[in-house]
Amino acid sequence: LVIASLTMSAILVFFIVPLTIVFFIYLTNLLLLIYQRNGDVKADPLSDVWDGARETIASFWDIYARIWHGYELHGVENLPEGPGIVVYYHGAIPIDYLYFLSRLFLWKKRLCLSVADHFVFRLPGLKLLLEVTGVMPGTREECLIALKNGHLVSISPGGVREALFSDESYQLMWGNRKGFAQVALEAKVPIIPMYTQNVREGYRMFKERRFFRQLYESTRLPFTPPYGGLPVKFRTYIGEPIPYDPNITTEELVEKVCKGNFFSFQTKTAIQALINKHQTIPGSIWKALLERFDKRRK
Secondary structure (H helix, E strand, O other): OHHHHHHHHHHHHHHHHHHHHHHHHHHHHHHHHHHHHHOOOOOOOOOHHHHHHHHHHHHHHHHHHHHHHOOEEEOHHHOOOOOEEEEEOOOOOOHHHHHHHHHHHHHHOOOEEEEOOHHHHHOOOOHHHHHHOOEEOOOHHHHHHHHHOOOEEEEOOOHHHHHHHOOOOOOOOOOOOOHHHHHHHHHOOOEEEEEEEOHHHHEEOOOOOHHHHHHHHHHOOOOOOOEEOOOOOOEEEEOOOEOOOOOOOHHHHHHHHHHEOOOOOOEOOHHHHHHHHHOOOOOOHHHHHHHHHOHHHO
16 A cells, blocks of 8 residues: 555656646636637637637736746747747647747737647647637648738647657757748748757656657657656747748758857757757756746846
């Protein structure tokens, strides 16, 4: 009994915060359904009619972000007034991205549409939440329409694979994905890099095993659960944009995103440059926790 109790306690400690986040996400969808039915709201989920509900949701998550992670957002001035594509590193749980969306809406009253993996749309009970927050499968046509309408569109080229199999070394796992660059060229919009400090220290995945890797590659479903949820310091940094260049090819644009350093134009990756500048590698949970008390960084 003692061993069983200790085992259960350890499991709860490891998974309680990720499970709490899942609970809050479903609670958010439930509140949206109540708002929709009580107000008999039939408008397009992306219309201004939903801004009141969006502000309530954003306020809740922003409070959570401040309390649990001392969340900070830097570089908002680098976001264009018009459309653009935000490219970011994908943590084990993209809770930092949710914090970014919330604070962006509270500060700028601006909605950033999000490209998500197809498995997200298979999750039951989240349809209205995904629609109101602008989450989409991200086909080329959908992205072009969103950009034409003046929206920011965000994507993590590493996606679920990066979430599952990257680690405290913060390795980018983009593979051959370059669709975002093709869309940027067609829409004639800038690309903006983004990264959240300590995101891997807050939430982690178990070390990669061949079985889990093969399982994911064959099903495209994330069977490995994240763990952790420690209240480490989160800071999201938005880098300087890569402007649209009519003379650049898709391959050159991908190369520029992957190898361009915005500040010195050296051959470093844009997002990796943000990681190198702001992140201890390999990541340290203890240092990330102590940064909650580091006033000099604010």
